Amino acid sequence: MPDTLTRLELDAGTSLDQIAPLRSAIDQLLSRWAESTGQQRSDVKRQLQAKLDDSTIPVAGDTLEDYIRDWLEPFILSASANADPCNLSNMTSVPLVWCSEFSRLCTLLNQNVVSAKSAGAFGDCEAFVLKRLYEIVFRHPCESDLVPGMLTSGGSTANLSSLWIARNNGPSKLKSVILGSKLMHYSIVKSADILGLGKDAIRFVPTDKDYRCDISALKNQVWQSERSGENILAIVGVAGTTEVGSIDPLSEMGQLAAELGSWFHVDATWVGGALFSETYRDRLAGLELADSLAMDCHKQMFLPVAQALVLLKDAQSQQAIRHTAEYLFHDHNDRGLHAVDGSRDASVLLLHAALHLLGRDGYARIANKTLATAERFAQQVKDSDCFQLLTEPQSNLVAYRFRPPTRQLSSSELDQLNEQVYHRQVREGRGRVSLSRMPIGPETSKSSIFRAVFSNPQTANEHASIVLKEQQQYGYEAMDHD
Numbered sequence: 011m012p013d014t015l016t017r018l019e020l021d022a023g024t025s026l027d028q029i030a031p032l033r034s035a036i037d038q039l040l041s042r043w044a045e046s047t048g049q050q051r052s053d054v055k056r057q058l059q060a061k062l063d064d065s066t067i068p069v070a071g072d073t074l075e076d077y078i079r080d081w082l083e084p085f086i087l088s089a090s091a092n093a094d095p096c097n098l099s100n101m102t103s104v105p106l107v108w109c110s111e112f113s114r115l116c117t118l119l120n121q122n123v124v125s126a127k128s129a130g131a132f133g134d135c136e137a138f139v140l141k142r143l144y145e146i147v148f149r150h151p152c153e154s155d156l157v158p159g160m161l162t163s164g165g166s167t168a169n170l171s172s173l174w175i176a177r178n179n180g181p182s183k184l185k186s187v188i189l190g191s192k193l194m195h196y197s198i199v200k201s202a203d204i205l206g207l208g209k210d211a212i213r214f215v216p217t218d219k220d221y222r223c224d225i226s227a228l229k230n231q232v233w234q235s236e237r238s239g240e241n242i243l244a245i246v247g248v249a250g251t252t253e254v255g256s257i258d259p260l261s262e263m264g265q266l267a268a269e270l271g272s273w274f275h276v277d278a279t280w281v282g283g284a285l286f287s288e289t290y291r292d293r294l295a296g297l298e299l300a301d302s303l304a305m306d307c308h309k310q311m312f313l314p315v316a317q318a319l320v321l322l323k324d325a326q327s328q329q330a331i332r333h334t335a336e337y338l339f340h341d342h343n344d345r346g347l348h349a350v351d352g353s354r355d356a357s358v359l360l361l362h363a364a365l366h367l368l369g370r371d372g373y374a375r376i377a378n379k380t381l382a383t384a385e386r387f388a389q390q391v392k393d394s395d396c397f398q399l400l401t402e403p404q405s406n407l408v409a410y411r412f413r414p415p416t417r418q419l420s421s422s423e424l425d426q427l428n429e430q431v432y433h434r435q436v437r438e439g440r441g442r443v444s445l446s447r448m449p450i451g452p453e454t455s456k457s458s459i460f461r462a463v464f465s466n467p468q469t470a471n472e473h474a475s476i477v478l479k480e481q482q483q484y485g486y487e488a489m490d491h492d
């Protein structure tokens with residue numbers, strides 16, 4: 011430990027005594043930030059952006075004091091209020107309260123889990139976490155001597171890693187395509203692009219009335235692809251779509267993939283701790299059929315951004331993406347042997363700690379609570395005469411839009427109205443949702459919609475009501491102006 015700290019002193023020319031004020035400055039600035047208004051934060055952000063554009067890397071280093079005043083202060087005071095319980099816009103909101111101490115520890119220890127020799131027991135920690143989660147997802151122990159998965163730097167990389175394994179385990183010569191609902195996350199298209207399959211290798215399938223992948227449309231696409239001589243490399247099921255939180259019929263999709271001999275990937279980035287909830291577990295039936303599964307830890311596992319993981323039903327399948335290097339890898343379970351990432355920190359410790367400190371019940375309680383809040387919010391949307399609920403929530407995400415009964419509005423007028431409501435709420439309101447565009451029901455063109463994400467367990471009914479009340483007011487006032 012003293013070595014680590016001495017190195018810091020040598021590198022930065024800064025002694026520990028000089029660093030002490032940094033922590034108290036951070037604490038004070040965080041209190042100021044917590045009390046600031048949205049307007050104040052966006053003013054600071056604008057000024058800071060201009061200052062960044064005009065500044066260069068100094069020749070001689072700044073003092074810590076100058077840096078705190080000139081840079082740290084505006085950076086902190088410009089930060090988005092992600093943890094505000096009225097902020098329903100983010101899929102990542104509040105990390106568990108003790109995470110910052112663990113993150114600090116990871117920095118001080120500076121372990122590199124790319125290989126066992128630079129990571130103490132942290133590679134084993136990763137193996138433990140992945141094997142235990144494997145048992146929960148697949149409902150049997152992992153029998154391989156390879157660790158059945160990997161940690162990644164986010165859900166997009168987890169999807170990419172999974173499809174990389176799928177591609178390298180599939181036939182190499184045929185034109186390969188990936189099938190899944192039209193609500194698949196854009197990272198699936200990005201993965202196809204990176205993997206050389208091409209962006210046009212994605213076959214988007216329509217959804218049913220509840221925004222779940224339509225099985226008969228999927229079968230129809232299978233038939234069409236086979237007729238065109240395409241290899242169906244993978245079928246992707248989504249357990250919690252980004253737009254509406256819908257959960258695809260995973261059992262039927264998994265069975266179909268098995269019949270075709272195709273890979274079945276489940277994008278379960280949104281699932282996280284909901285895995286431990288019995289209420290959710292029924293909705294996730296079929297998850298155990300996945301050949302690979304991607305899950306974000308910075309969403310419903312409440313860890314800081316960015317950490318995700320891949321679980322592989324057959325651990326051996328990752329041999330298809332094995333890359334070795336003489337200088338680095340000397341153990342068959344070195345974490346960097348089968349991974350997009352090379353060097354990685356030991357933040358798996360946070361996941362290990364969270365699983366122990368919350369336990370299965372703790373995670374289940376949070377998942378059930380946020381789901382119940384989302385369901386009550388959806389009921390409020392339905393009870394009101396000026397909002398349209400797109401579908402009953404299947405997870406803790408509610409998609410809806412402002413649609414007043416008093417006037418006939420064209421779809422572009424409705425879009426404009428929803429966008430006005432959104433922007434005014436960002437500028438002036440306490441509440442915040444996310445604005446997106448997607449086809450509503452059987453429509454093919456996209457409409458503007460609101461996504462209310464109940465990822466913050468501190469969000470209660472009264473916070474959700476504030477969001478709707480503001481939107482109702484802004485909506486009607488925008489109509490009065492037109």
Ligand SMILES: Cc1ncc(COP(=O)(O)O)c(C=O)c1O
Nearest residue numbers: 101164165166195251252277279
């Ligand atoms: C369904 C789904 N998949 C993948 C991702 C990508 O996750 P990340 O932002 O961690 O890369 C998201 C992000 O919200 C998502 O909603």
